[in-house]
Amino acid sequence: MNENSQPLALANNGWLQDATQQLTAAGIPSPRLDAELILAHTLRKPRTYLHAHPEDFLSEREQAVADARLTLRLDRVPVAYIIGHKEFYGRRFHVTHSTLIPRPESEVLIELLRSALPDLIKQTDGPVRLVDVGTGSGALGITAALEFPDLTVAIVDISKHALTVAEKNTASHHADVTPLYGDLLSSYPFEPNVVMANLPYVDPAWQRSPETDHEPSLALFATNNGLALIYRLLIQAHSQLAENGIVILEADPRQHDAIVARAEHYGFLCETRQDFGLLLRLVRR
Numbered sequence: 001m002n003e004n005s006q007p008l009a010l011a012n013n014g015w016l017q018d019a020t021q022q023l024t025a026a027g028i029p030s031p032r033l034d035a036e037l038i039l040a041h042t043l044r045k046p047r048t049y050l051h052a053h054p055e056d057f058l059s060e061r062e063q064a065v066a067d068a069r070l071t072l073r074l075d076r077v078p079v080a081y082i083i084g085h086k087e088f089y090g091r092r093f094h095v096t097h098s099t100l101i102p103r104p105e106s107e108v109l110i111e112l113l114r115s116a117l118p119d120l121i122k123q124t125d126g127p128v129r130l131v132d133v134g135t136g137s138g139a140l141g142i143t144a145a146l147e148f149p150d151l152t153v154a155i156v157d158i159s160k161h162a163l164t165v166a167e168k169n170t171a172s173h174h175a176d177v178t179p180l181y182g183d184l185l186s187s188y189p190f191e192p193n194v195v196m197a198n199l200p201y202v203d204p205a206w207q208r209s210p211e212t213d214h215e216p217s218l219a220l221f222a223t224n225n226g227l228a229l230i231y232r233l234l235i236q237a238h239s240q241l242a243e244n245g246i247v248i249l250e251a252d253p254r255q256h257d258a259i260v261a262r263a264e265h266y267g268f269l270c271e272t273r274q275d276f277g278l279l280l281r282l283v284r285r
Contacts, residue, residue: 010063013054015039019070026074034079035070041083042066076210088139091146093169095137098161100219102139105250106198108277110143112248113194115272116279117148120193123244127152130194133184133233134158136219138166140196142175153177154188159218184229185236193242197233198250201226227255231262238266238282246271247280 010018016035023031040047042065043058058066069082080086080101085094088102089110095101113130121128128151132141135155145153155170155177157163167179180187185195200219202208203226212220222228230249237247247268251259256278260270263280272279 011055011057012039012043012050015058015063015066016050019066022070022074028073028076034073037079037083038069038073039066042069077214078211081214086137089143089147091143091173093137093139093142094165094172096161096165097214098159098216099137099165100198100215102137105276106140108275109140109196109198109248109250110147112272112274112277112279113144113148113196116194116246116248117151120244120246121150124193124242128194129190129192129242130154130196131156131185131188131190131192133195133197134199134219134229135166135179136162136198138169138175138177138179140198141177142166142169142173144196145175145177146173149176151194154180154190156180156182156184156188158183159216162216162219184233185240188240191240191242191245193245195233195237195241195245195247196249197230197247199229199233201230201251201255225255225258226252227258227262230255230259234259234263234266234268234280238268238285241282243282245282247278247282249278249280250276251278252276 019035020031023034036047036050040050042062072082078101080095085092086102089107093102130144130151130153132155135141135157138155141153141155155166163179163181170177200222202220204221256273267282267284268280269283271281
């Protein structure tokens with residue numbers, strides 16, 4: 001390459017080394033991975049391409065775009081928002097600043113559903129109906145529909161912007177789900193067998209990652225020590241769930257005792273606690 005024509009050009013490995021050093025100095029938890037994700041997205045290539053072509057030079061445009069995205073990451077903007085997607089349960093989901101970023105810990109809710117579904121199918125006449133409440137990007141409801149095609153799935157959110165993202169993910173994954181706009185279960189017209197929810201449960205007083213400053217507060221925070229929306233959902237589920245129906249919730253483990261106690265008040269029995277997941281069954285009205 002002619003040095004005089006592009007004196008500031010960097011090779012892939014040079015950009016990655018520089019970016020990794022900057023991210024490390026800024027205290028970013030996974031500096032090399034984040035740098036690779038940013039550069040791979042900029043080049044529209046898989047990360048393996050970077051490993052196979054470390055000496056390829058970036059164009060002036062590519063370097064400028066990668067540098068701009070690196071600046072966002074140094075400002076603690078989550079990588080998922082920078083590149084526009086996040087993996088969940090082996091699938092890629094589009095995300096925007098209108099949606100919470102899917103977390104690996106939420107995958108336990110799919111596993112809890114998997115464990116409960118055989119008995120639920122045996123006990124249910126007709127379709128087994130699942131509603132994903134506060135769906136955000138749609139990751140939980142869409143995954144449930146794809147993993148368990150016999151389910152009849154609806155996804156609900158109070159944010160129209162989030163629901164638009166969920167609809168985009170529904171289309172890209174060719175998932176058979178029904179999107180509904182509404183507050184918790186208020187817009188769901190059926191008697192569900194499964195209510196699945198990753199509702200806002202973060203207490204604003206908790207210490208948290210700077211990255212959460214860039215996520216929608218509507219999807220993250222709740223009053224009453226983070227439990228207000230979960231408690232409201234339990235009241236609605238108590239009156240709306242089908243017989244022997246279940247509620248699968250995500251919450252911080254330190255909140256589980258309080259949730260179980262409140263759930264028992266509304267006729268639920270806690271069948272499983274696993275990591276961030278709770279499985280509650282309605283045993284009495």
